[in-house]
Amino acid sequence: MRPLSSDKSAKTYMPRTASPAKRATKAAKKTAKTAKKIVKKATKKAKTAARRVAGKRVYFFGPSGTEGKRDQKLLLGGKGANLADMTTSGFPVPPGFTITTETCAEYNSGGKKLPAGLMDEVAKNVRKTERATGKKFGNAKKPLLLSVRSGAAVSMPGMMDTVLNLGLTDEIVEAMAKTNDRFAYDSYRRLINMYGDVVVGVHHHYFEEAISAMKKARGVEEDTDLTADDLKKLCGEYKKVFKKHAGFAFPQNPEKQLELAIEAVFKSWDSDKAISYRRAEGIGNLAGTAVNCQTMVFGNMGDDCATGVGFTRDPSSGENKFLVEYLVNAQGEDVVAGIRTPKGLTAMKKELPAMYKELMSIRERLEKRYRDMQDFEFTLEQGTFYMLQTRNGKRTGRAALKIATDLLKEKKVDQKQAVRLVTPGHLDQLLHPAFQPAARKSAKVLTSGLNASPGAAVGKLAFTAQDAKQRAESGEAVILVRRETSPEDVDGMHAAQGILTSTGGKTSHAAVVARGWGKPCVCGAGAVEINASKETATINGKVYGPGDFLSIDGTTGDVLDGEVPTQDPEPDRNFKKLMTLADKFRKLNVRTNADTPADSKKAREFGAEGIGLCRTEHMFFEPERRGPMREMILATTTKGREKALKKLLPIQRKDFAGLFKAMKGLPVTIRLLDPPLHEFLPHVDQYKEIELIAGNTGVTPDEVRARITALHESNPMLGHRGCRLAVTYPEILRMQVRAILEAALQVGGNIVPEIMIPLAGTDKELSYLIEHLHDEAQQVFKAKKKKCKYLVGTMIEVPRAAITADQIAAQAEFFSFGTNDLTQMTFGYSRDDAGVFLREYVDKGILPEDPFQSLDQSGVGEMVRIGVEKGRAARKGLKLGICGEHGGDPSSVHFCHEVGLDYVSCSPFRVPIARLAAAHAALK
Ligand code: PEP
Numbered sequence: 001m002r003p004l005s006s007d008k009s010a011k012t013y014m015p016r017t018a019s020p021a022k023r024a025t026k027a028a029k030k031t032a033k034t035a036k037k038i039v040k041k042a043t044k045k046a047k048t049a050a051r052r053v054a055g056k057r058v059y060f061f062g063p064s065g066t067e068g069k070r071d072q073k074l075l076l077g078g079k080g081a082n083l084a085d086m087t088t089s090g091f092p093v094p095p096g097f098t099i100t101t102e103t104c105a106e107y108n109s110g111g112k113k114l115p116a117g118l119m120d121e122v123a124k125n126v127r128k129t130e131r132a133t134g135k136k137f138g139n140a141k142k143p144l145l146l147s148v149r150s151g152a153a154v155s156m157p158g159m160m161d162t163v164l165n166l167g168l169t170d171e172i173v174e175a176m177a178k179t180n181d182r183f184a185y186d187s188y189r190r191l192i193n194m195y196g197d198v199v200v201g202v203h204h205h206y207f208e209e210a211i212s213a214m215k216k217a218r219g220v221e222e223d224t225d226l227t228a229d230d231l232k233k234l235c236g237e238y239k240k241v242f243k244k245h246a247g248f249a250f251p252q253n254p255e256k257q258l259e260l261a262i263e264a265v266f267k268s269w270d271s272d273k274a275i276s277y278r279r280a281e282g283i284g285n286l287a288g289t290a291v292n293c294q295t296m297v298f299g300n301m302g303d304d305c306a307t308g309v310g311f312t313r314d315p316s317s318g319e320n321k322f323l324v325e326y327l328v329n330a331q332g333e334d335v336v337a338g339i340r341t342p343k344g345l346t347a348m349k350k351e352l353p354a355m356y357k358e359l360m361s362i363r364e365r366l367e368k369r370y371r372d373m374q375d376f377e378f379t380l381e382q383g384t385f386y387m388l389q390t391r392n393g394k395r396t397g398r399a400a401l402k403i404a405t406d407l408l409k410e411k412k413v414d415q416k417q418a419v420r421l422v423t424p425g426h427l428d429q430l431l432h433p434a435f436q437p438a439a440r441k442s443a444k445v446l447t448s449g450l451n452a453s454p455g456a457a458v459g460k461l462a463f464t465a466q467d468a469k470q471r472a473e474s475g476e477a478v479i480l481v482r483r484e485t486s487p488e489d490v491d492g493m494h495a496a497q498g499i500l501t502s503t504g505g506k507t508s509h510a511a512v513v514a515r516g517w518g519k520p521c522v523c524g525a526g527a528v529e530i531n532a533s534k535e536t537a538t539i540n541g542k543v544y545g546p547g548d549f550l551s552i553d554g555t556t557g558d559v560l561d562g563e564v565p566t567q568d569p570e571p572d573r574n575f576k577k578l579m580t581l582a583d584k585f586r587k588l589n590v591r592t593n594a595d596t597p598a599d600s601k602k603a604r605e606f607g608a609e610g611i612g613l614c615r616t617e618h619m620f621f622e623p624e625r626r627g628p629m630r631e632m633i634l635a636t637t638t639k640g641r642e643k644a645l646k647k648l649l650p651i652q653r654k655d656f657a658g659l660f661k662a663m664k665g666l667p668v669t670i671r672l673l674d675p676p677l678h679e680f681l682p683h684v685d686q687y688k689e690i691e692l693i694a695g696n697t698g699v700t701p702d703e704v705r706a707r708i709t710a711l712h713e714s715n716p717m718l719g720h721r722g723c724r725l726a727v728t729y730p731e732i733l734r735m736q737v738r739a740i741l742e743a744a745l746q747v748g749g750n751i752v753p754e755i756m757i758p759l760a761g762t763d764k765e766l767s768y769l770i771e772h773l774h775d776e777a778q779q780v781f782k783a784k785k786k787k788c789k790y791l792v793g794t795m796i797e798v799p800r801a802a803i804t805a806d807q808i809a810a811q812a813e814f815f816s817f818g819t820n821d822l823t824q825m826t827f828g829y830s831r832d833d834a835g836v837f838l839r840e841y842v843d844k845g846i847l848p849e850d851p852f853q854s855l856d857q858s859g860v861g862e863m864v865r866i867g868v869e870k871g872r873a874a875r876k877g878l879k880l881g882i883c884g885e886h887g888g889d890p891s892s893v894h895f896c897h898e899v900g901l902d903y904v905s906c907s908p909f910r911v912p913i914a915r916l917a918a919a920h921a922a923l924k
Pocket residue numbers: 613615674797817818819820821822883884885
């Protein structure tokens with residue numbers, strides 16, 4: 001970490017006593033290492049570029065030569081890159097090919113038309129796949145069937161489209177039925193359904209109605225109870241449904257089927273649900289989705305076939321426990337959709353021992369190869385085992401920490417990789433509330449489901465995603481209650497506090513998505529009878545509606561009656577271990593924005609290395625403190641103001657002493673008063689308040705009212721605040737300087753207070769105020785017959801200050817970028833009112849995100865960059881930090897690292913997130 005004058009971390013730097021020769025050797029070694037790194041990086045880049053053959057849109061994977069590589073996720077999508085890599089690493093992968101994400105971008109920018117020549121390249125790769133499998137696409141004797149699946153660089157579970165069994169036609173099915181009729185018709189009805197739904201837009205429920213009617217007529221419950229004959233009839237029914245709603249018959253040309261399916265996957269990149277998901281996840285700047293066309297292998301050919309999904313470790317707790325769910329005689333979507341309840345490893349050991357053994361070795365190989373917990377899909381086709389995909393598994397925050405620290409212990413990853421395996425989002429989840437233990441103990445457990453994603457959620461019931469979203473937007477806490485969720489529900493799931501479903505397993509859509517977001521989720525709570533149209537959930541005879549509260553415990557799977565109180569979480573051992581590792585790599589210091597000793601203590605527990613911003617006006621929000629503050633603001637004479645300030649001095653001195661003690665010698669930056677006046681003044685019709693002020697100040701209520709009116713400002717955020725207040729009334733600044741220094745002298749121990757002047761726009765404002773500041777300091781030291789060091793700095797919040805940072809730096813010993821005001825003034829968006837239209841700006845893609853949450857790097861960031869460059873050029877060693885809300889936002893922290901700040905400062909609960917983000921920035 002970079003040394004700050006009073007930072008304890010300074011000692012981690014090379015000692016000043018090191019000999020010049022030693023320093024030179026060390027520096028030379030460092031330079032050589034950096035140069036080597038740069039060369040390595042450039043070579044890698046060149047190699048990747050070379051592999052990226054110009055104009056090539058399709059990459060084959062299979063035994064006869066795999067063209068893609070693991071590091072080509074951006075081009076081939078995560079799934080495509082891993083399929084290529086698994087093939088070259090010797091995993092049993094059915095051959096196929098990947099159409100690049102750039103082709104999707106071409107499709108989208110080229111008027112939604114497949115690029116010319118693409119299908120010729122596809123046809124060549126179909127031929128290669130035929131040669132690799134000995135099957136033929138469109139041939140009735142040895143038919144090659146394909147799965148067509150999406151796969152972006154970042155996994156977006158269930159958000160885009162998939163078509164299975166592609167290549168089947170009436171003729172091929174008839175031929176296949178001669179050897180295995182049940183399997184042939186089962187595969188065909190699935191294709192007609194999926195193709196209809198995904199490619200042509202015939203809604204799934206029309207097909208669902210047909211199969212339900214068939215099951216009812218046969219008096220059976222499960223799809224697998226239908227006979228081959230039933231399925232043959234069902235294919236006929238499905239074709240009728242298709243024709244009725246599509247307006248044309250199910251296509252009998254496999255090439256055409258493939259072309260339209262590829263197009264449908266490209267189209268699904270821009271579907272509403274995919275856009276919503278990307279927005280919610282903050283995924284931007286990706287070209288599009290890749291399309292993976294892979295030889296179909298069948299888990300539905302009989303009882304020696306199965307299909308399933310696995311997590312190499314428990315994605316919910318992170319335990320080193322292999323989690324597998326599978327179904328015999330089924331296809332992949334049956335497991336993920338949660339239609340039939342899948343079986344686990346214990347059942348597999350007895351039922352399919354060979355597959356069990358295979359999976360045990362696959363698990364080890366996957367983790368070793370991908371240095372992370374994997375989420376994979378597999379199929380057993382008549383005794384032969386296949387891997388269909390693998391990816392880094394989504395996991396809860398708690399699991400992320402456990403997995404990272406365990407993999408490190410097991411020597412499967414090094415320290416840097418362990419730090420990379422935990423995201424700021426994971427930490428954020430851990431900093432969310434859990435149930436209060438006593439309240440949890442006495443809460444009534446109504447029923448239990450699967451503990452799909454941990455944490456405590458409390459809210460009123462919402463039965464549709466739309467209702468959940470709307471009510472959440474108006475400030476209501478809701479629990480989304482669904483039979484099962486589908487990708488259409490993502491908006492509502494994101495808006496809800498938690499998700500409760502009555503069907504589905506731990507790998508169902510709801511579970512996977514909720515875990516990724518850290519939303520508490522209870523799945524498969526079968527005792528919850530949901531009637532979405534009547535908006536009721538009946539649990540053990542008791543009916544709950546939209547006005548009723550439920551609490552769900554995603555850690556145990558319990559559904560609790562009513563509103564169970566929650567509490568802040570306690571970080572566990574893994575959390576501490578990982579944070580210590582992160583600290584090893586980061587260059588940025590992390591401070592906190594804290595105004596009270598309690599906040600400061602909390603922040604120190606979270607690893608804050610000082611206070612980067614104490615907003616002194618926040619010390620006056622409590623009613624008994626607000627009085628003298630108001631008297632001070634409303635005073636019409638210096639004498640009146642000094643009287644009020646006298647009351648404030650001891651309060652402030654005590655506050656500052658509390659902060660210095662709580663921070664135990666770490667740096668503390670105290671900002672002088674910056675009260676937008678409207679935040680402190682009573683309204684003219686607040687009679688009681690006005691009478692109280694009148695009584696305390698010896699004037700009439702009418703005089704107080706007149707003063708309030710006189711102080712009214714049309715634009716208070718641009719008004720008489722910050723250093724402008726002190727320019728008018730230097731006695732306010734003097735009182736605070738006195739309180740700070742008296743507190744520092746009183747606490748002792750070499751405290752070096754950092755006194756910060758807010759909202760400066762010109763160097764003259766600063767020089768005027770600093771003169772008062774030094775004069776008051778001298779008076780304090782004289783009276784106390786003691787001295788202490790102190791620093792005087794300023795906030796850079798006004799664009800003019802950033803642009804003239806060289807002049808400002810001539811006055812200030814440190815800068816702290818106040819990016820809340822800097823954003824307000826650079827964009828001209830009011831901090832208090834912009835929320836209304838900014839959401840629209842983001843929705844319409846005018847802004848990538850709310851600039852008050854995540855730093856606008858090219859605009860406001862440019863102001864910061866100018867401030868840094870000009871400031872440092874004018875004053876060597878100028879200390880630089882940021883204390884706007886952006887100090888706790890991961891991508892803004894990356895920016896702060898790149899621009900070379902010394903520290904970021906954020907609210908106590910975000911300190912760990914900033915520490916981790918700073919480490920990631922340094923490891924990038
Ligand atoms: C800022 O403007 O970024 C800042 C930290 O100050 P405040 O939010 O108190 O205006």
